[in-house]
Amino acid sequence: MDRYQKPVVIAGLALIVAGLLFGLVFAYVVDHQARLVAADAYQPVFQLLGENPATDWRGLQEKINAQSLTHASAITFHAHSINMGVLLILIGLLVPLLGRAQGSGAALVVGFVVAACLYPAGLLLIALKVKFLGEVVAALGAGLAIAVLALLFLKFSAALKTISE
Amino acid sequence: MPASVPFGRLDSSRLLALGGICMVLIAMLLGEIYAIYISHVANGIIRQSWTAVVEAATQGNAFAVEENFAVIQDLTEKRGRTMNTHSHLGAFGLLALVLAFIQPVLPLTDRRKRQFAVMFLLGAVLQSGGVYVSYYVGRWAVYLADVGAVLFIIAVGGNLMALLSRQPAPSLSETLLVQLAPSASRFLVKAGLLLILAGMVFGLYYSWGLVSVDRPAVFSAIDATVEGVANQDAATAGESIAQFKRMQSKIAITAAAHSHAIEFGLIIILLAFIQRYVLLDDAWRLRWARVLAVGAYLLPVCVYLATMYGLRAAAFADLFGGMVMLGLIAMGFGIVRYTGAADLKSVKAE
Numbered sequence: 001m002d003r004y005q006k007p008v009v010i011a012g013l014a015l016i017v018a019g020l021l022f023g024l025v026f027a028y029v030v031d032h033q034a035r036l037v038a039a040d041a042y043q044p045v046f047q048l049l050g051e052n053p054a055t056d057w058r059g060l061q062e063k064i065n066a067q068s069l070t071h072a073s074a075i076t077f078h079a080h081s082i083n084m085g086v087l088l089i090l091i092g093l094l095v096p097l098l099g100r101a102q103g104s105g106a107a108l109v110v111g112f113v114v115a116a117c118l119y120p121a122g123l124l125l126i127a128l129k130v131k132f133l134g135e136v137v138a139a140l141g142a143g144l145a146i147a148v149l150a151l152l153f154l155k156f157s158a159a160l161k162t163i164s165e
Numbered sequence: 166m167p168a169s170v171p172f173g174r175l176d177s178s179r180l181l182a183l184g185g186i187c188m189v190l191i192a193m194l195l196g197e198i199y200a201i202y203i204s205h206v207a208n209g210i211i212r213q214s215w216t217a218v219v220e221a222a223t224q225g226n227a228f229a230v231e232e233n234f235a236v237i238q239d240l241t242e243k244r245g246r247t248m249n250t251h252s253h254l255g256a257f258g259l260l261a262l263v264l265a266f267i268q269p270v271l272p273l274t275d276r277r278k279r280q281f282a283v284m285f286l287l288g289a290v291l292q293s294g295g296v297y298v299s300y301y302v303g304r305w306a307v308y309l310a311d312v313g314a315v316l317f318i319i320a321v322g323g324n325l326m327a328l329l330s331r332q333p334a335p336s337l338s339e340t341l342l343v344q345l346a347p348s349a350s351r352f353l354v355k356a357g358l359l360l361i362l363a364g365m366v367f368g369l370y371y372s373w374g375l376v377s378v379d380r381p382a383v384f385s386a387i388d389a390t391v392e393g394v395a396n397q398d399a400a401t402a403g404e405s406i407a408q409f410k411r412m413q414s415k416i417a418i419t420a421a422a423h424s425h426a427i428e429f430g431l432i433i434i435l436l437a438f439i440q441r442y443v444l445l446d447d448a449w450r451l452r453w454a455r456v457l458a459v460g461a462y463l464l465p466v467c468v469y470l471a472t473m474y475g476l477r478a479a480a481f482a483d484l485f486g487g488m489v490m491l492g493l494i495a496m497g498f499g500i501v502r503y504t505g506a507a508d509l510k511s512v513k514a515e
Contacts, residue, residue, distance in 0.1 A: 005338060006328065009267055009328065010325065010329060013324060013325040014325060016260065017318065017322050020314070020317070023314070024311065024314045024318065027310075027314070042387060043230075043231075045391055046218055046391070047230055047231065049391065049394050049395055050225055050226060050229075050230040051225070051227045053395055055395075057395060061391055065387070069380075079424070082256055082260070083256075083428070086260065086431055087427075087431060089263045090263065090431065093267075093337060093341070094354070139369075142368070142372070146365050146366055146369060149361065149362050150362055153355075153359060156358060157355055160351045163342055
């Protein structure tokens with residue numbers, strides 16, 4: 001199993017760098033403030049209505065709602081990409097343990113790397129406004145990651161029993 | 166540096182490990198301060214200001230709308246910057262700890278590894294510090310944060326490039342069994358993986374609820390508020406803005422429960438690798454590991470319960486956060502004892 005360690009750690013570091021770079025570019029180009037829904041962004045609508053209740057506010061409102069959603073999706077990609085990267089590196093560090101459990105576990109390791117990359121990729125697509133495809137890819141990635149991690153947990157637990165102090 | 170000696174005197178592993186633990190601790194302390202002194206207080210004032218905005222807009226008072234939005238903007242920014250610093254410091258701490266473990270396999274000179282480690286730590290301090298002080302000193306500090314971000318991206322990228330090079334590197338697997346030998350380590354690996362798994366399952370379950378129910382509810386509440394204001398219907402607008410705030414809080418708290426479960430899971434696994442360097446009796450190592458795990462499991466649960474039971478559940482979340490910090494501090498003491506003993510040994514050898 002040792003030969004899988006380096007590629008898994010590299011994949012994790014690459015995900016982290018991608019998340020960090022995206023975060024930096026997003027902060028610089030779009031906004032430095034992390035907000036789930038930018039509440040104060042609605043000020044122009046209320047300001048307009050305060051000045052003139054007959055103003056047509058719907059277009060502006062929809063634009064602000066869409067901006068809030070894009071903002072939330074971008075931050076979600078940034079955070080999940082980094083966390084998945086860290087988890088991948090940790091799995092990479094534990095990979096040699098699989099050699100002590102029954103069965104090779106190689107398919108599980110490869111499956112987790114694929115899932116860890118698919119999930120943030122889906123979130124990135126959503127942030128880039130490719131919504132449907134992004135949601136499908138993210139859901140696939142998340143489902144695969146959970147299933148594989150559950151199996152890895154069982155394998156690692158079995159392998160840990162073979163270690164003594 | 167051979168792979169079998171992960172903690173040498175002031176080498177990159179030790180710098181990153183100690184820096185990482187400090188950052189995680191500061192992030193947790195900041196999180197507690199944020200939750201107790203900023204978030205709850207700001208939430209109440211923001212809710213009042215939103216009600217005032219709606220009333221003012223319904224009455225056609227544009228000046229009062231602007232005045233109340235200034236309060237919302239100020240508090241949102243204060244809360245956002247503190248929250249941002251808390252989450253970034255925690256993530257930097259985790260990253261620093263992870264990088265500490267891969268230092269022995271990097272085909273770089275000790276000097277270059279140390280340069281990257283210092284660059285990472287300096288970048289993390291500049292980024293999180295810049296974001297935090299920007300609320301108090303102005304926007305220029307945000308650009309300081311960007312410089313910090315560039316520094317640690319170079320540091321992490323440098324580690325990645327080193328691993329990608331074709332130079333032969335020592336394997337970490339030879340030390341793995343030794344690292345996981347203490348019973349506390351094995352307990353923490355299993356506890357951490359299970360917590361991450363639980364956090365991911367909860368995240369997948371909630372993402373469905375978020376996309377299909379909660380997020381549309383937030384947008385429909387703000388739309389109903391604006392519509393109420395446009396129709397001069399203050400009662401509907403007032404009810405809708407209260408619903409908007411409630412839903413926003415629910416989303417933020419539920420997301421916090423999910424992210425805390427995953428982050429605590431990652432911290433727990435990372436701590437499993439350093440139990441060998443916690444110079445405490447094995448029984449005490451296991452006790453502190455259990456204290457930390459209990460806190461880490463129950464904090465996200467209580468955070469989630471805060472969406473139903475409010476501050477009572479939040480108080481329990483603070484209590485369990487304290488348990489995590491206690492466990493971390495105990496392990497920190499153990500590591501300081503270990504590094505002191507190791508230093509003494511090497512001085513005697515010289």
